[in-house]
Amino acid sequence: MLEKIYENVIKGNIAGVTEGIQEALAANQDPSTILKQGMIAAMEEVGRRFENEECYIPEMLIAARAMQSGLSILRPRLIQANIEPIGKVVMGTVKGDLHDIGKNLVGMMLEGVGFEIVDVGTSVAAAQFIEAIETHQPKFVGMSALLTTTMPEIGTTIKEFQKAGVRDQIIVMIGGAPIDQKFADEVGADLYAPDAAAAANKTKMLL
Ligand code: B12
Secondary structure, three states: OHHHHHHHHHHOOHHHHHHHHHHHHHOOOOHHHHHHHHHHHHHHHHHHHHHOOOOOHHHHHHHHHHHHHHHHHHHHHHOOOOOOOOEEEEEEEEOOOOOOHHHHHHHHHHHHOOEEEEEEEEEEOHHHHHHHHHHHOOOEEEEEOOOOOOOHHHHHHHHHHHHHOOHHHOEEEEEOOOOOHHHHHHHOOOEEOOOHHHHHHHHHHHO
């Protein structure tokens, strides 16, 4: 069943992914195993093929669509029902960057441990983050960047938080494939996590 999900995410076959997930859930397969071994593993393989020029942007895009559609089915299973929010998190992908699968996953995992998520979307400029901070008064602001060309936008946005006087009222957490702890230290982020599960653990511990 996991193999079926994996293959169909790579092929971008939404119906196949949906069917695979429904079968796996009906067979009591753990949703986080479906996510990690069926879906994330498939996106990693798509990334590997793209790097080796074995597939191109259209294939990457249809795989991403199938992944997003699968995530919408898994979402309720990953999020525990009926929990009071333990804090608010504003989440977005930085300006110039349209990758949102990782951000969405982090959001879901955070929801799963009890946070309320305010998703501000993709290609979010510093001013939009600041507006969301002022409107929603979150404890955490999560920024995602998947491109080496958009990584610096994280540092720029943190500087804008300082200028706007909101830096001290929030905990800034960052992530995305090219991000590491060293970069987080350089730009003055409070928290870095390599994946969605670590993000949920670290955030809850900090709280
Ligand atoms: C799917 C995909 C796309 C899709 C995105 C669809 C979508 N809705 O997101 C599309 C086709 C649109 C796309 C476009 C492009 N892409 Co692209 N894409 C990918 C791919 C294959 C997978 C990314 C993904 O979803 N991974 C799965 C998720 C689950 O992993 P993740 O994002 O890393 O997130 C996890 C962690 O990083 C972390 N995390 C993420 N965010 C956050 C935030 C916080 C706060 C925390 C704590 C943690 C955290 O937790 C997440 C979950 O565990 C990667 C390859 C790869 N191996 O990453 C390339 C990749 C990122 N893309 C790449 C490129 C070059 C592009 C384009 C420039 C291509 C082009 N020439 O047009 C455009 C850029 C468009 C733009 N302006 O953003 C390059 C980047 C290279 C680089 N050095 O910068 C990669 C690495 C491919 C490659 N090997 O060359 N892409």
